[in-house]
Amino acid sequence: MFDLSGKTALVTGANTGLGQGMALALAQAGADIALIGRSEPTETLAKIAKIGVKSHSILTDLSSADGVADIVAEAASELGRADILVNNAGIIKRNEAIDFTPGEWDAVMDVNLRTLFFLSQAFARHLVAEKKSGKIINIASMLTFQGGIRVPSYTASKSAVGGLTKALANEWAGHGINVNAIAPGYFATNNTAALQADEKRNAEILGRIPSGRWGKPSDMGGAIVFLASAASDYVQGITLPVDGGWLSR
Numbered sequence: 001m002f003d004l005s006g007k008t009a010l011v012t013g014a015n016t017g018l019g020q021g022m023a024l025a026l027a028q029a030g031a032d033i034a035l036i037g038r039s040e041p042t043e044t045l046a047k048i049a050k051i052g053v054k055s056h057s058i059l060t061d062l063s064s065a066d067g068v069a070d071i072v073a074e075a076a077s078e079l080g081r082a083d084i085l086v087n088n089a090g091i092i093k094r095n096e097a098i099d100f101t102p103g104e105w106d107a108v109m110d111v112n113l114r115t116l117f118f119l120s121q122a123f124a125r126h127l128v129a130e131k132k133s134g135k136i137i138n139i140a141s142m143l144t145f146q147g148g149i150r151v152p153s154y155t156a157s158k159s160a161v162g163g164l165t166k167a168l169a170n171e172w173a174g175h176g177i178n179v180n181a182i183a184p185g186y187f188a189t190n191n192t193a194a195l196q197a198d199e200k201r202n203a204e205i206l207g208r209i210p211s212g213r214w215g216k217p218s219d220m221g222g223a224i225v226f227l228a229s230a231a232s233d234y235v236q237g238i239t240l241p242v243d244g245g246w247l248s249r
């Protein structure tokens with residue numbers, strides 16, 4: 001039920017962090033992996049090669065949605081098929097809402113929401129044209145549920161990802177496409193480097209996590225394989241928290 005042999009997964013932003021953790025988990029479940037991002041994913045490619053599945057890297061800047069159809073076509077032609085899309089690439093800008101600039105707003109919305117939507121659309125068009133089923137998994141956040149502070153464009157983008165996940169599930173379930181999301185809690189990656197380095201915030205965050213530690217990229221493995229596999233065929237439109245219990249407090 002959780003076996004992904006013979007499937008191909010496209011993962012954005014998989015050179016590091018959660019994207020790398022999820023790409024490796026999908027590879028361990030048997031999927032071939034297309035890595036889509038702006039930085040050479042050297043480490044991830046080497047780790048996937050050790051697992052023994054195929055991989056292909058597509059270098060592209062996801063701050064623009066131009067060329068998303070070409071990304072899907074390249075992944076499908078290089079690896080033979082495209083079954084799973086993980087929209088993981090994302091950025092955050094921290095600033096007081098009162099001082100927030102249009103540039104900080106647009107940069108985050110473009111990567112976290114606009115490209116996520118148009119890449120999902122290109123992927124769904126590919127599946128519909130091929131009359132194939134598939135899985136889309138969006139990476140949301142605790143700020144899909146909460147307001148956060150000093151990150152207004154990030155909160156807006158991730159709250160929208162929760163809504164969009166439901167909207168796309170409603171439209172595409174009939175084509176055999178499952179659209180779901182994972183909301184990671186606090187994970188130790190580049191994205192949270194500023195929070196980890198801030199002694200006060202770090203202690204506050206740890207104090208609220210029932211599991212008592214920051215998440216590791218490998219903690220995303222079970223959830224991503226579940227939502228990418230036949231095990232979740234009747235699961236639609238959910239945002240699954242993987243947060244060490246943060247939201248339960």
Ligand code: NAP
Binds near residue numbers: 013062091140184
């Ligand atoms: P990360 O280590 O900073 O990784 C982000 C990934 O996105 C990197 O591969 C990055 O590439 C890529 N990316 C960013 N902008 C891009 C662009 N314009 N074009 C192509 N690729 C781009 O952060 P992470 O923590 O693993 O974050 C992964 C996802 O999880 C994000 O959507 C984030 O919002 C979400 N998330 C993280 C946490 C957490 O606690 N860490 C919590 C909730 C949600 P580069 O390496 O080249 O920058």
